[in-house]
Amino acid sequence: MNIATDTRSRILAAAKPRFHSRSYANVGIQEICEGAGIQKGSFYHFFPSKRDLVMAVIDEFADEWANGFVAEAFDPALPPMERIDYLIDAAYFWQKSIKQVHGRMLGCIFGNLTLEVSTQDDILRAKLLAIFTRAKSRFSETLGQAVAAGTIAPLDTELTAEAMLAYLEGVILLAKAQNDPEVLYRLGPAIKTLRVELKTA
Amino acid sequence: MNIATDTRSRILAAAKPRFHSRSYANVGIQEICEGAGIQKGSFYHFFPSKRDLVMAVIDEFADEWANGFVAEAFDPALPPMERIDYLIDAAYFWQKSIKQVHGRMLGCIFGNLTLEVSTQDDILRAKLLAIFTRAKSRFSETLGQAVAAGTIAPLDTELTAEAMLAYLEGVILLAKAQNDPEVLYRLGPAIKTLRVELKTA
DNA sequence: CTTGCATTTTACCGATCGGTCAACTAGTAT
DNA sequence: ATACTAGTTGACCGATCGGTAAAATGCAAG
Numbered sequence: 001m002n003i004a005t006d007t008r009s010r011i012l013a014a015a016k017p018r019f020h021s022r023s024y025a026n027v028g029i030q031e032i033c034e035g036a037g038i039q040k041g042s043f044y045h046f047f048p049s050k051r052d053l054v055m056a057v058i059d060e061f062a063d064e065w066a067n068g069f070v071a072e073a074f075d076p077a078l079p080p081m082e083r084i085d086y087l088i089d090a091a092y093f094w095q096k097s098i099k100q101v102h103g104r105m106l107g108c109i110f111g112n113l114t115l116e117v118s119t120q121d122d123i124l125r126a127k128l129l130a131i132f133t134r135a136k137s138r139f140s141e142t143l144g145q146a147v148a149a150g151t152i153a154p155l156d157t158e159l160t161a162e163a164m165l166a167y168l169e170g171v172i173l174l175a176k177a178q179n180d181p182e183v184l185y186r187l188g189p190a191i192k193t194l195r196v197e198l199k200t201a
Numbered sequence: 202m203n204i205a206t207d208t209r210s211r212i213l214a215a216a217k218p219r220f221h222s223r224s225y226a227n228v229g230i231q232e233i234c235e236g237a238g239i240q241k242g243s244f245y246h247f248f249p250s251k252r253d254l255v256m257a258v259i260d261e262f263a264d265e266w267a268n269g270f271v272a273e274a275f276d277p278a279l280p281p282m283e284r285i286d287y288l289i290d291a292a293y294f295w296q297k298s299i300k301q302v303h304g305r306m307l308g309c310i311f312g313n314l315t316l317e318v319s320t321q322d323d324i325l326r327a328k329l330l331a332i333f334t335r336a337k338s339r340f341s342e343t344l345g346q347a348v349a350a351g352t353i354a355p356l357d358t359e360l361t362a363e364a365m366l367a368y369l370e371g372v373i374l375l376a377k378a379q380n381d382p383e384v385l386y387r388l389g390p391a392i393k394t395l396r397v398e399l400k401t402a
Numbered sequence: 403c404t405t406g407c408a409t410t411t412t413a414c415c416g417a418t419c420g421g422t423c424a425a426c427t428a429g430t431a432t
Numbered sequence: 433a434t435a436c437t438a439g440t441t442g443a444c445c446g447a448t449c450g451g452t453a454a455a456a457t458g459c460a461a462g
Contacts, residue, residue: 115317414451
């Protein structure tokens with residue numbers, strides 16, 4: 001069981017940075033096996049297909065985020081709107097450190113995969129959408145508390161949350177186009193100016 | 202000359218929808234040749250490499266946009282901020298019509314390609330960045346005129362323009378994740394709430 | 403009629419793609 | 433000791449990848 005778990009996690013460890021830094025189609029099973037130091041047949045013992053592998057990779061990234069600085073950012077002890085500042089900061093420093101190590105801005109793997117595969121694979125698309133939906137609810141929860149605290153004027157928390165998530169993904173996209181995490185630093189803070197007003201039903 | 206031009210444009214006509222609806226890596230030269238009704242050797246007579254093809258495809262899409270509804274949206278006769286409304290509307294209706302025909306939201310080919318290839322090919326990245334830079338200047342020009350007309354309070358037109366472009370790309374990304382152009386309709390108008398204030402130097 | 407050039411076809415290159423299969427190893431439970 | 437099973441290996445599948453080279457075609461100018 002331990003050995004099995006070890007091989008499986010070595011596969012994931014080899015796959016994660018490759019999918020993040022290149023693309024789904026550009027990373028082959030064979031290369032991943034070489035990176036993990038195993039044979040291809042062994043790979044297919046743990047993952048029925050390449051798609052299943054990338055789903056596991058998505059889960060690992062999502063867990064890392066959720067338990068890492070996203071958990072720190074959305075700390076209930078912080079004033080609501082400061083959590084958003086914190087999140088932007090964290091994204092900036094993360095991308096910056098990746099660039100320092102790797103030489104390139106890799107961006108958000110969820111966004112990367114979404115634009116690459118979501119027209120070709122509805123199962124992957126659904127998986128990625130679930131990630132975004134969870135992220136959106138973190139934002140909307142925070143916005144709700146900010147409104148309740150009187151920090152910001154009432155607004156449509158659901159739609160504003162979605163708008164903020166979209167903005168964050170868009171900023172990361174433009175930063176990747178420039179291979180420059182400073183774009184995040186310059187544009188990130190404007191996320192708090194986004195507002196979708198309540199429907200005046 | 203005519204025949205040559207015809208073959209070349211048939212190649213482009215076959216390549217464009219394929220790159221738009223799938224991805225760079227997922228579309229092969231052979232398939233494009235079949236779509237264009239030619240042999241592979243003929244393809245390489247007109248394009249030295251796959252990268253050169255996709256650069257030509259990018260140019261064609263950029264021209265289409267620039268001469269199509271982007272030109273209409275940024276009509277100097279319109280009040281500045283209405284041009285932005287118009288652009289969002291146009292993007293929405295475009296994606297919606299694509300979905301009706303194709304069954305899927307394809308999103309923005311520039312954004313799609315950026316996230317797929319920009320870590321792997323600096324030449325393509327530079328090409329895509331140039332597209333975004335041009336788009337940004339359309340926004341900043343518009344914002345400058347809106348400020349001059351007193352429609353909006355003074356702000357950092359360059360950074361706000363970049364933020365708006367990022368937001369547009371991000372909204373399209375989320376819409377693609379949901380395979381639903383209505384996301385554009387719901388979130389698009391909030392683009393005008395984005396502001397980056399002037400540095401109080 | 404011929405030379406020359408652009409275009410096109412056909413066949414081919416080595417490499418890689420995702421995935422399968424049968425044989426083999428090793429540890430565990432009976 | 434034996435049977436079972438999880439894990440692993442290495443060889444293999446047909447298909448496709450981007451790209452090349454040489455021969456054939458067609459056309460136009462001299």
